[in-house]
Structure formats: C-alpha cells, structure tokens
Ligand SMILES: Nc1ncnc2c1ncn2[C@@H]1O[C@H](COP(=O)(O)OP(=O)(O)OP(=O)(O)O)[C@@H](O)[C@H]1O
Ligand SMILES: O=C(O)[C@H](O)CO
C-alpha cells in the first residue's frame with residue numbers, strides 16, 4: 334500500500350530505514366535468486382541432448398543456493414557437492430522457506446538438510462584441508478563430464494577460500510601462508526585474487542577448463558565492487574583478465590617478494606617467463622559452452638531499496654553502488670551530502686541509498702566494523718541536526734568480527750553519547766565502534782541473513 338507523503342514521517346525513521354533495508358535483502362536472497370533461473374535450466378536440460386546434471390555449490394551462500402536447486406530440480410540432479418564456510422560447529426544447511434512473505438522480518442532461516450548434495454564445511458578466509466578434500470572431489474567429478482553433462486555452478490563470496498586446489502609444486506600450507514600475508518598487508522580483493530588465480534588448479538577459469546566440453550552454467554552472487562566475473566570467488570568459470578606478471582606486481586607492491594614462500598615466487602616467475610600456461614582468457618575455446626550469470630549484486634539490492642523507499646513516498650536516489658575508501662572518510666562524505674540535502678529541503682522526504690565496501694585501517698585495539706565506524710563519523714558530522722537518520726549495515730548481518738550488522742544513527746547520537754560521558758573521537762581512534770554503539774544502544778542487529786552482497790547505507794532526510 335502506498336502511504337501518503339505527508340504521513341510517512343509519522344513513522345519512526347529507524348523503522349522506515351529497516352523496512353527499506355529488508356526489502357534490499359529480500360531482493361538478493363540467494364535461495365530466491367537461484368529459483369528464478371531453475372525453470373530455464375530445466376528447459377535447457379530437457380531441450381538438449383543431456384543426460385547428467387552435476388551441481389557444484391561453493392561460497393558462503395552455497396547452502397541456500399544448493400537448496401533452491403534441490404527443491405526445484407531435485408529430480409534431475411545426478412551428483413551435488415556443496416562447500417561452505419564452517420562455523421566451527423556441526424552444521425545443518427539453512428532453509429529459508431518458512432520465512433514467509435513478510436518483508437518486515439530479516440532473512441531468518443530454519444535448518445533443513447540437503448539430500449542431493451554432499452556437504453563440506455571448510456575454513457574461510459584462509460583455506461584448509463577440508464576445502465582441499467572437497468575440491469578434489471569436485472575435480473574428480475567434473476573431469477569425467479562430457480558434452481552430455483551440464484555442470485551447474487552456484488558461486489558466492491568466500492568461494493576463493495573454499496574451493497581450493499594449489500598448483501603442482503605448491504603445498505596447502507604455502508597457499509595458506511601467502512593468503513595470510515596478503516590479507517595482513519591489506520591487499521584488496523582484486524589483488525588477492527590475482528595471486529590466488531595464478532597458483533590454483535581451479536581458479537581463473539581453470540574449473541571451466543577441467544569440465545570442458547561439458548555445458549557450464551554458473552549462477553553467481555556478487556560480493557565484489559563492479560561485479561567482475563574473474564574476481565568473484567576468483568572466477569573459476571570466467572575468462573581471467575590478469576596475468577602471472579600482474580600477480581608478481583601485487584606481491585612486489587606489498588613488499589612480499591622476499592617474504593612469500595619461495596615456491597610461490599618461483600612458480601609465478603616461471604609463469605611470467607611463459608614457461609607455464611596462463612590462465613584461460615576471453616575467446617578461448619573452453620568458454621564456448623559457458624554462461625556466467627550474476628543473479629544478485631549490491632546494485633540489485635540498492636534498486637530494491639529504492640523501489641521500496643519510493644513506495645513509501647520518499648524521493649529516493651541511489652548515490653553509488655561502488656562505495657570504497659576509508660570508512661570514516663566515507664561517513665563524512667555521506668554526511669556532507671545529507672546536510673546539503675537538508676539545507677535544501679524539498680516538499681518530500683528524501684532517501685539516499687548507497688552501497689559497496691569501505692575499508693578500515695585498524696590501528697586501535699577496540700572492537701568494531703566498517704559500517705559502525707562509518708556511522709560514528711557520519712553522526713559526528715550531523716550532531717544536533719534534526720531529521721536525518723543513517724543505517725549502515727553489512728548485508729550478511731555481520732560487521733567486522735562482531736554480532737552486529739552495523740549501526741543506526743541520527744543527530745542525537747553524539748549529543749546523547751557526550752551526555753553519557755562518552756568521547757566519540759576516542760572510540761573512533763581506538764576502532765571501538767561496537768562498544769560505542771553498545772553504550773548508545775544503536776547497534777543494528779539482524780543475525781545472519783544468509784546473503785552477502787557487501788554493505789548498504791540508507792539515509793533518511795525528513796522534509
Ligand atoms: N575494530 C575494528 N573496527 C573496525 N573495523 C574492523 C575492526 N576489526 C576488524 N575490522 C574490519 O572488519 C572487516 C572484516 O569484517 P567482515 O567479517 O564483515 O569481513 P568482510 O570483509 O565482510 O568479509 P566477508 O566478505 O568475508 O564477509 C575487515 O575489513 C577489517 O578491517
Ligand atoms: O571469495 C572471494 O574471492 C571473495 O569473497 C570475493 O568474491
């Protein structure tokens with residue numbers, strides 16, 4: 334139901350932001366997103382000369398994605414393997430079917446076992462033996478696939494660590510070491526995956542190479558700025574846009590050439606000299622039978638947020654779906670835009686929507702996340718201004734190593750904190766945004782949502 338413009342602000346701004354955020358989450362629900370494609374896959378299977386459907390799911394959303402295929406195409410599945418992030422406990426896949434149509438609830442799942450899949454729980458972000466073992470199974474399975482097989486890959490963020498098979502000459506522990514070094518050095522996902530793709534048997538299009546000449550369909554949930562196919566989960570079925578030389582340049586940039594495991598450097602150097610075959614590139618024959626399809630992304634979530642905001646009567650605008658940079662700087666920047674809108678108030682309330690993934694250079698020893706840090710910086714800039722609210726949260730329901738998805742702030746936040754004797758600058762300097770918001774009671778907690786398309790900011794500005 335469309336609510337009249339002049340009545341929306343009778344509702345609590347936090348409630349409105351939440352409703353818009355949940356609409357965004359719903360649009361990128363991995364279970365629903367996969368189900369939109371299953372009819373198409375059935376008709377490809379039944380319309381062609383196929384006799385096997387192999388399903389490989391890997392990434393943090395592997396279980397809901399696998400469940401969707403199982404629910405819709407269970408009768409066709411020949412073999413299924415799912416590799417997901419281990420929570421350290423015995424796991425049951427989560428099934429979202431009981432969530433209902435209520436967009437006012439976060440994406441909560443109920444446990445439901447997978448029947449057509451062998452499930453592996455492996456470590457993330459540093460790969461482990463379990464991931465290695467699972468990937469061996471995948472390789473064995475798809476090696477035997479011929480043109481009568483469809484290999485359906487269900488790919489989501491985290492896939493790089495979970496689908497792991499180091500090149501000949503590199504051990505798992507060397508791979509773990511180089512991953513840790515790059516993570517600690519602050520390499521971004523483009524850089525990290527450039528290296529990963531060149532020391533792997535399955536990344537950078539090599540999974541497609543192994544499965545050739547099977548028909549490959551990859552349904553992909555993007556957690557990467559710009560949705561680059563060769564970067565999401567290190568593009569196992571996509572043409573690679575990077576080279577051995579690029580991988581060496583990344584290690585050089587972070588001063589790791591002399592620190593990285595010798596075998597890794599040797600391999601990359603051999604590759605750069607042309608002694609090892611490059612990762613498959615655009616135009617290679619092996620991609621002839623491959624479709625890579627992005628089924629959900631940050632952009633898609635933002636569009637759903639915008640539609641919901643408009644439905645509620647807001648003048649809604651997506652500022653960007655490619656937000657990057659130091660979280661506190663982005664917070665300030667966003668506050669500047671909000672303030673400018675505020676001093677130029679129109680006759681309609683405004684909703685500014687953005688998304689992407691900021692970074693935090695952690696210098697203190699506090700507890701927090703990039704959304705919470707962005708939110709403190711934003712709140713400091715709008716201190717005392719009435720009618721502005723910001724919700725900044727991770728779509729996976731986790732901001733940094735905390736149980737909060739993010740925070741929700743307004744012009745009262747800093748005033749209230751100071752009245753409680755809290756010094757926001759100190760919390761920010763100590764990267765202790767979680768404890769700050771715990772005290773101001775402005776943590777935004779959803780629990781795990783089951784999806785992962787980076788972060789979203791929703792700014793509401795009252796008319
Ligand atoms: N005290 C802190 N304050 C602010 N940010 C922090 C703090 N400690 C860690 N972080 C940031 O949290 C991020 C890790 O959080 P999170 O688990 O949400 O990772 P992520 O990047 O979303 O990974 P994934 O894509 O696997 O979910 C890192 O970018 C790190 O810089
Ligand atoms: O798995 C990965 O490489 C990251 O999550 C980006 O997709």
Ligand SMILES: [Mg+2]
Pocket residue numbers: 727729731732733
């Ligand atoms: Mg996260």
